[in-house]
Each structure stands twice: as structure tokens, then as C-alpha cells.
Amino acid sequence: MAKRRVVTTTINGRQTEFLCEPRQTLLEVLRDTLDLTGAKEGCANGNCGACTVLMNGRPVDSCLVLGVETEGAVLETIEGVAPVDGLDPIQQAFLENAALQCGICTPGFIMSCKSLLAENSDPTENDIRFYLAGNLCRCTGYDKIVRAVLDAAKKRNAEPAPA
Amino acid sequence: MAERKFAWPARAENTLIGKDIPRLDGVAKASGQAKYTADINTAGTLFAKLLTSTLAAGKIKKIDVDAAKKMPGVKAVHLFKKVGDDVRWEGELIVAIAAERAEQADDALKQVQVEYEVQPFFVDEANIVRAAQADRTKGLGKNAKGDVEAALKTAAVVHRGYYGVATISHMCLEPHGSHCEWKGDDLDVHLSTQNVSGTAGQFAEPLGIDAANVTVTSDYEGGGFGSKFQADEWGVACAKMAKEAGKPVRLMLDRATELKVGGTRPSGYVDVTIAANADGEVVAWDSIHWGTAGFGGGGVDVNQLPYPFDFPNRSAAQIGISCNSGPNRAWRAPPHPQLCAMTQTAMDDLAAKLKMGSYEFFKKNLKHTLQNKADVYAAEMEIAAKAIDWKAKWHPHGEGGKGPVKRGLGMALHRWGGGAGPCTCTIKVHPDGSVESFLGSQDIGTGTRTVIAITLAETFGLPLAGVKVNLGSSKYPPSGASGGSITVGGVCGAHRRAGQTALWQIFDKVAEKYKIESADSLVAKGGDILKGKEKVCTWKQACSLLGQMPLEVKGEGPKKDGLTADQVGGVQMVDLSVDTETGLVRIHKFVCVQDCGLILDELTARSQVLGALIMGIAYSLSEERIMDNKTGRYINADLQNYKLPRIGDVGELVAIMYQPDSEYDRGVVGLGEPPVIAPGAAISNAVANATGVRVPVLPFTPKRVLDALKGVHA
Numbered sequence A: 001m002a003k004r005r006v007v008t009t010t011i012n013g014r015q016t017e018f019l020c021e022p023r024q025t026l027l028e029v030l031r032d033t034l035d036l037t038g039a040k041e042g043c044a045n046g047n048c049g050a051c052t053v054l055m056n057g058r059p060v061d062s063c064l065v066l067g068v069e070t071e072g073a074v075l076e077t078i079e080g081v082a083p084v085d086g087l088d089p090i091q092q093a094f095l096e097n098a099a100l101q102c103g104i105c106t107p108g109f110i111m112s113c114k115s116l117l118a119e120n121s122d123p124t125e126n127d128i129r130f131y132l133a134g135n136l137c138r139c140t141g142y143d144k145i146v147r148a149v150l151d152a153a154k155k156r157n158a159e160p161a162p163a
Numbered sequence B: 001m002a003e004r005k006f007a008w009p010a011r012a013e014n015t016l017i018g019k020d021i022p023r024l025d026g027v028a029k030a031s032g033q034a035k036y037t038a039d040i041n042t043a044g045t046l047f048a049k050l051l052t053s054t055l056a057a058g059k060i061k062k063i064d065v066d067a068a069k070k071m072p073g074v075k076a077v078h079l080f081k082k083v084g085d086d087v088r089w090e091g092e093l094i095v096a097i098a099a100e101r102a103e104q105a106d107d108a109l110k111q112v113q114v115e116y117e118v119q120p121f122f123v124d125e126a127n128i129v130r131a132a133q134a135d136r137t138k139g140l141g142k143n144a145k146g147d148v149e150a151a152l153k154t155a156a157v158v159h160r161g162y163y164g165v166a167t168i169s170h171m172c173l174e175p176h177g178s179h180c181e182w183k184g185d186d187l188d189v190h191l192s193t194q195n196v197s198g199t200a201g202q203f204a205e206p207l208g209i210d211a212a213n214v215t216v217t218s219d220y221e222g223g224g225f226g227s228k229f230q231a232d233e234w235g236v237a238c239a240k241m242a243k244e245a246g247k248p249v250r251l252m253l254d255r256a257t258e259l260k261v262g263g264t265r266p267s268g269y270v271d272v273t274i275a276a277n278a279d280g281e282v283v284a285w286d287s288i289h290w291g292t293a294g295f296g297g298g299g300v301d302v303n304q305l306p307y308p309f310d311f312p313n314r315s316a317a318q319i320g321i322s323c324n325s326g327p328n329r330a331w332r333a334p335p336h337p338q339l340c341a342m343t344q345t346a347m348d349d350l351a352a353k354l355k356m357g358s359y360e361f362f363k364k365n366l367k368h369t370l371q372n373k374a375d376v377y378a379a380e381m382e383i384a385a386k387a388i389d390w391k392a393k394w395h396p397h398g399e400g401g402k403g404p405v406k407r408g409l410g411m412a413l414h415r416w417g418g419g420a421g422p423c424t425c426t427i428k429v430h431p432d433g434s435v436e437s438f439l440g441s442q443d444i445g446t447g448t449r450t451v452i453a454i455t456l457a458e459t460f461g462l463p464l465a466g467v468k469v470n471l472g473s474s475k476y477p478p479s480g481a482s483g484g485s486i487t488v489g490g491v492c493g494a495h496r497r498a499g500q501t502a503l504w505q506i507f508d509k510v511a512e513k514y515k516i517e518s519a520d521s522l523v524a525k526g527g528d529i530l531k532g533k534e535k536v537c538t539w540k541q542a543c544s545l546l547g548q549m550p551l552e553v554k555g556e557g558p559k560k561d562g563l564t565a566d567q568v569g570g571v572q573m574v575d576l577s578v579d580t581e582t583g584l585v586r587i588h589k590f591v592c593v594q595d596c597g598l599i600l601d602e603l604t605a606r607s608q609v610l611g612a613l614i615m616g617i618a619y620s621l622s623e624e625r626i627m628d629n630k631t632g633r634y635i636n637a638d639l640q641n642y643k644l645p646r647i648g649d650v651g652e653l654v655a656i657m658y659q660p661d662s663e664y665d666r667g668v669v670g671l672g673e674p675p676v677i678a679p680g681a682a683i684s685n686a687v688a689n690a691t692g693v694r695v696p697v698l699p700f701t702p703k704r705v706l707d708a709l710k711g712v713h714a
């Protein structure tokens, strides 16, 4: 059996080292080793988006990334989205628009949205539906998620840019 | 002077009830802090994995786990089957292994040797002729009234048709599973369940321990839809392996196994003869339907067909087919979606034959709906028609445009019970004015926490933050399972009763202290106790009169005191287009007008409706279990090939809550199930309207649509 490796990454702004088997996925490392259970496992094969995290700013299905592949990477998970004193406008918009029910898909959606709004601060409804096509939700009816993202974009654009 | 009787506040006085209130557990869910079952990771937790049958039918000749036991990291092995046992469908559980790491459990499973004696199987559930040849059919009864034969003879128009709905799975995004940990003789189970109060005994009995030694916890649940009421054999296995290993074990079903064993919704295929008089009133229904609920046979209940109509002359017969496929479980509103799709499609075709518009035809037949709801349906139809612009957009079937893309409208209606379920709760009003509640219920996305907090906060005149709701533990007072839309009525009725009882006791103390003649003249509002408009004291001052101990009051339900009711209905209309070259169906707008009595949180109510519509669109357009007749296997048991709609696949969804005062006055009725019922029929009718061709079987995949357009029989 291949040897365990030490991997050094930055997760949610903090340098983090972990030990992992070469075949362990990033999702397993996050959830089982680092107890960052916000990323969920819906399918383990890249079809549901529940495990979405940002790797070097880009959304990835963490069930399709090996832990060892993240050496030197900057990772962001749902646990790092909210500022200390409240919620990110995206999270707030999800709440206000009832864009979550059981909530198991929500962290994945929010991570994808974060990446969408970083790339495109004023997305159209079509842009949103295209960008979030990798995230599945069984409960909400999606419509509210689209409204939430439009709302979040509006709010973020209304806020003064950070100095 | 207010009389002391249980009642909801006058509608105009509400500050919280009926408003748009975001769900209270939203922050935990949106920030990743909410702990679902699979997130429980206590020190030393082992990972369990499953070996399942690759055969659809057989007898086990050999199971050898010796080599597996010796594999690195393996701590416990559980056998679901022994030599000589039958395997009845692909995916049946054979062996579970718990190891220190998930991949070690996988490696160990590869060392397990199982040999089968192969047996014949049958999975062709839509094919009644082949099922009969294979001796897999069983008559499941008949339900009849009036004289169908005579009515058919004198009817003005008779239509014969074939319709069907394929089997689907629940596909909860969080699969079934548990985390089990022993603490001495006590077992702690974190369970993904809709039934917190009812599952401790299901663990205790097979484990040979007292139910008192089991605690079942479920703080958050990633969907159940009717499939998660039981401890399940894999849950008990998890507890057994935890005992054997002396360590906590987590066993979540993998996606494929979830689909194969975690529950399905039975299929239904029907041959119908339906007839009307010249006015368009249905006078006769004659049907025979078949389908499967898995190995045990079964299917869609014959006693509820036609749905939700009771025509003067009717006869319905049912045949169950035993298939080598996983068992059914209650699927949101069982089995109304199938009943609706089997009935109202045939009705719509009859309307077309009569050259009547669907709207006029359904309206004409409202008098035959069950539960005396004709007036409510009529009002809902009007609202829905306006929202979708029915009058302007309607055209007779088959006149959906000249080009290859045809546009059409369809409608259907539904009913559901939704009466309050059993609930006991304990509320505590603390001397500092804080309020908390305890109950063994669950929040499966229902918004249970939120509606309870709204109920108590409104009762005590407090902000939502002044109330803490504790649920999700079997150690709390027992509350019913969340299924059948009975939770909101159940828990809110019990809490309103407990809240009012507590409030009256507090009013008595306030009256005594502040020398108010009648305690019944007091009201609690805005954090104060008022007499008329005058403030008597603050809520906190009132609660300080309790002394040192909190006031504890028990709430119970259901009761027939007007706080809750049952029977809801709704009307759905859809505007869609069909690409006759590709077979793709595209929803433009989907309107649901829904009644459900008194609405506690309108935001959550609309959210339930929209969520139900998407599930409806899923089983109407893309979602189905596909069994392979050659191998007996469930060949699309993954999230790539089991097609759920994605965010770009749905058009505009509109949820309109029908809520005149007459609805508020009925009290609370559940809402989770009903809006998922009508989409199948509504969408099917709209496709028929667009193209002039009835696609017989749902879901309308491009192939089924193209086949129907080409005249290929399904």
C-alpha cells in the first residue's frame, strides 16, 4: 500500500497540514480528518455538487480531487465564508429567499455562487442557471436559489468596495 | 373579555403568524455548522461499507468473510444473509464491514467471497402480458359502484386510453444511515430519520436491550420524502458492529445502494374506459391497472381510483406484479401522484373528444370531487387561470403552433388529508422570561423549529429570538413521525395549547399582583402585558412572579378544538412547449394555487409548494428507475443517469397560497404532500394540448415523446 503523505495547504486563510493516503479524496480529508463537515457527500462521483469547495479560487467537486493534489493550494470551504460578525450577503440572501430547505445542498450552492459572483458581479438569470448547473437540489425548486443569487449580487454591488 | 378557550389569535392582530419568516435553522445550514448524521465524527469513529447482491435473484451457496476479517483496519463484520438465504433483488445487503478508514473497509469487502445459485427473475414491470406469463401477477381487488355497463351504453362520448407512471426512487440528497456509539449499556444513535420518537424501540428489540437505553438524535436531515421512518437492517447492523468493535461506527448507504434499497414509489399503468354525457359530465369510469411495489407485489391502491373524483358509475380493478426489485416506501403523498396521473389524463382526453376545453370540462366535473371542495376548487381554478393567462393562451389540443416547437396548456387538481399528527411537548417559561420547548419531533426541511417558534412567540407576544425550540431527540416528549403532512398541525396545535395554558397561569399571577379584576382582560403583546391599550407590566416582570422555578406546561394533540383541521386541495396549471424534432419538453410557467387552512409562515409555505413542483417536474419529465430486463439490474442507480432536473431545466414556478379568511378560520392543515400530486397530469395534459398526441407514460423523456409522436405504442 502506498505511503501516507503530508500535505500542506491553506484552508480558509490558515495554513493547514494533514496526513493522507494517496487515494483519499479531498472531501474525505476535509470531513473525516479535519472535521470540516460543511462540504457534503451526495454522490462521491461528481454529479451533485454538494461537496463543492474553492481550490485556488475555482469551484471543484472535492469528491473528485485527491487530498494529495491540494499540496500548496489555497482552499476555501463553507466554514470560511461568513465573516466573524455575521453572514456573507450570499448566505443572507439564501435565508431571506428561502433558498434552502433540508439544507444538505446549501453549502455546495453557496460555494458555487461565491465563485460565480467573483467572476461575474452582475449575473443575469441565465448566467446563474448556467453556472450552477453542477449543483443538485431535491427540495427547493431552484427558483428561490436564482432569486437569492440575484439578490446577493445586488446587495454586494450596493456595498462600498473594501478599502 | 376573552374567554379561556384554545384558539388562534384574530388574524388582524398577528405580528408573526402568516408573515414571511426565514427558517430559524437557516444560519446553521448556510454556514455549514448544521450537523447531519454523516457529519457525526466522534473520536475513533469507524467507517462501514456494504457488499450488496449483484444478482437479481438467487440462493446463497457460500459466504466467506475470513480473509476480509484479517484485512488491515477491519474491526467488525456483519452478515445480513447466511448460506441458504434467498437474494430477491439486485442491491440486497449481504455483508457490512467496519474499519478504521473507509478505503480499508472497501479493500476488505473485496476479499469477501459470495457464491450464488442463480434463479430466474422478472423486472419488466410495465408489461402485464409478460408478467402473467411469468406467473408474477396477483389480483388485488376491485372497487366499484353504480352500473358501469349501462352508463357506457347511454353515454354521449366514450374514450379508451392507456396511461402510466414509472417507478421512481426518493433520492434524498442525504442517503439513509446512522452513527452508533455505545456508552456502557446505553446506545446513542444519530439517525437520518423522519421518526425521532418512534425508532428507539426498533433498535432496542433486535439488539436485545431496553428501549430506555437507546437515544435517537436527529438534529438535521437531508431529505426523507417518506423513506426514513425505520431503524432499518443497516441501522441495526451499524449498532451491532459498534458493539463488536467497542468503537463508534458510521454507516451511510452509498448512492447506488440508497437507490436500490432505500425505497421506491410504485409504478402504475392503467387501461381506462371513461365516458361522459353530452354536457361533459363524466358518467362512467372503468379501469384495470397494474404495476409493482417490488418483490411483494402491490402497487397503487385501487380503492382511491379515480382520483379525486367519485363518478356515479365506476369500476376499478388492480393487479400487482411481483418484481425482483427493491421494496417501495411511502413517497410524498402516496399514492396520489400516480392516481392523479392515471385519472386526469384520461379525463383530459375525454374532454378533447367532447371538443370541450380542459378548463370547462374540469369545472363541470368539480361537483364529483371528494370532500365537498367544489367551490374552493372553482375559486382556485379562476386564480390559476388568471396567473397563467389561460383564456388568452388556450387552444384546442393539437393546435400548438405551425413550427416544430408546439406550445400547450394543461391543468390538474389534487386533494390531501393533512390532519394534525400526534404530538406531546413540554414548554418551560423561565422566571427571567425566556421560553423553551422540548419535543421528540424533527425538522426534515418542514420548518418545524420555525413554526413552533412562531406559535409560541405569537402566543406570548415575544420576538422569535425569545423562544428556543429543542427537538430531534427521542428523550424529549414523544411526537409523531413526519410523514403525510401531519407535522405542522400536530406540533403547532400542541404548542398553542401549552402556550395558552401557561399564559393564563401567568395572567392570573399578574392580575393578583397588580390588582386587576379579571385576568382574562389581559393580553401579551410586544414584550408587555397589557390591559386594553394600557401596559400593566413587562413580560419579564410578569414571569418573575413565577418565583424561582420555571413554569412547565405539557401540550398535547391532536384535539378537536379548532386549532387544526384536515383536507386541502389545489389546482395546478402549466404552460410548456414541446420540440417535436428533439422530443424535449420545456416548462415556461407552472402555477400552483393551494389551500392549506391557516398559514403560520408564508415564506416556508410557498417554499414547500415550489419544492413540490420541482419534484413533480422531475417525475414528469426525467426521473425514473430503469431496470434491465436482461440482467435484472437497476442500471441508472447514480446521480448521472438517474435524471433530476437541474437549475437550468425549470421555468418560472409560481406558488399562490389561497387564503381567504375562511381558510384562516379552519386552523392549521399540513402542506408538504399536496402540491407534488398534480404535476404529472398537468404536464401530460399540456403536452397533449401542444401536440395533439398523448404521450402515455411518465416521465416524458425525449424518446417517449418522439415515440408517441411517431405513433409507436409504449
Ligand code: FES
Binding pocket: A040, A041, A042, A043, A044, A045, A046, A047, A048, A049, A050, A051, A052, A061, A062, A063, A064
Ligand atoms: S459528492 Fe461530490 S459531486 Fe456529489
Ligand code: FES
Binding pocket: A099, A100, A101, A102, A103, A104, A105, A106, A136, A137, A138, A139, A140, B173, B222, B223, B445
Ligand atoms: S435543500 Fe434539500 S437538497 Fe437542496
